[in-house]
Amino acid sequence: MKALILEELTWVELNKYINDVKVALVPTGSYEQHGPNTTFATDTVRAYEIAKMLGEKYGSDALICPPVGYGISPHHMKFPGTITLRPDTYISILMDIAWSLKQHGINKILYLTGHGGNRFALGTAITKIKMEYNIDAYWSGVGSGVVKDLLDEKNCSKIRGHACEAETSQSWYLAPWLVKEEALEKGKIKKESKYKDKGIVKDGGVYWDFYEVSENGALGDSTKASIELGKEITDLVIERLCEMIDKIIL
Template sequence: MRWEKLTTNEFAGLDRSIPVVLNVAAIEQHGPHLAIDTDVAIGGHFLDRLEARMGDQVLILPQVKVCCSEHHMEFAGTLSIRHETFLAYVGDILESVVRHGFTNIVLFNSHGGNQAIGQVLLETFGSRHRDCRMAMLTWWRLAAPELEAIRESGFAGVNHACEFETSLMLLAAPDSVRRELIGDMSYVETFDWANADMIRAARGALFRTMHQMSGGTGVVGDPSTATAAKGERITEAVVDQMERVIASLAKAN
């Protein structure tokens, strides 16, 4: 069920414990083969599948498409906002939700650069609204064990414009993929304690721009192993876990 498709009168009949989901995404470069709206398209794809399963058991807010992508700004077309702007703007949207009486909020993240500030929002907003539940879900972390079983690439093969994101776009928006420009593995290693990918975390964090991580290609990972069939497996794994978490929030009231 989509927030913006309801009339104001129709809100009166809604159970205020219904989980409300807000996707935060990104408009940023995704190498030569994927469009700049990739994180938006992937987030929207998961939400479409979730809505198809859960119907009026979930309330989905309009996506926040432009978020924190400063580390991609060396690549043309990327749009970004400051972390402070994210905290204020996304926080204000969620304040509106709470003022209308909703008590279960899920921040659903489809972009790596939103993770840190999303956690800050989770903790600051949650501490102010202790009569509500707020959760943050980043899709590749949410289904990490299941996704590890799906991947074919080795370490660093799933990162950005990679095996997973390219597979999802081949499924969700195949006409947008520049297939002839899909390349091979691209990842510039750094200190052993800071090397990481989507699923396999590092021991410590080191700031690097996407230009540094990709060696200028804009791709971090191995898109050559991507298929639409794999995109379907990824989708099922992620949406299974989304449904489980969201259903558990609703039942807890």
């Protein structure tokens, strides 16, 4: 089926299908450093590409919205170029998008995040959207967090999730231009750091200094990345997200 991608349509074209839309998919990511391995756009582009692939499966049942490019990345600010939003700003943006979609009769939204640092704010945002606008809102990741079992099976690095072999592989498969193949580097984890295993902040908060964890801004070992692994990751992510969307649009 042809995906219903908002930024590729006129209002006249969309108007033919707007009453068919059962859910809006809103990609969200970040513009933050990803070591020497992939570009600042990594999280946002992965989320958008996944959303467009889902759009091809759902056709006019799903409206694919433009991505929210910036995210919550204060923990990467010691690396030049990272841009972060305040949590309140990020939540307000997501709520304004939801309010706008409701004006057009869309009452179900799934936010797809390529950036783990957004997850706490996403939880707050979907709660506020439901309470204040009576919209059914949901969120999901699009990468490592969705396929932990596969990554364990493939013996991927224990410390992973950012510019690692999994994320780099998925980027390579979805948008090859994100990957700096000639510069791929294993994460240079600082052994002396109290954050080295991220255990103390796993569920307790998003703010921690990434530079105190990794000297080059990467985790895992991106030199083991491959397009083949990226396809396996993406195929399973799509399968699991389709299961979620099917339940949402019932």
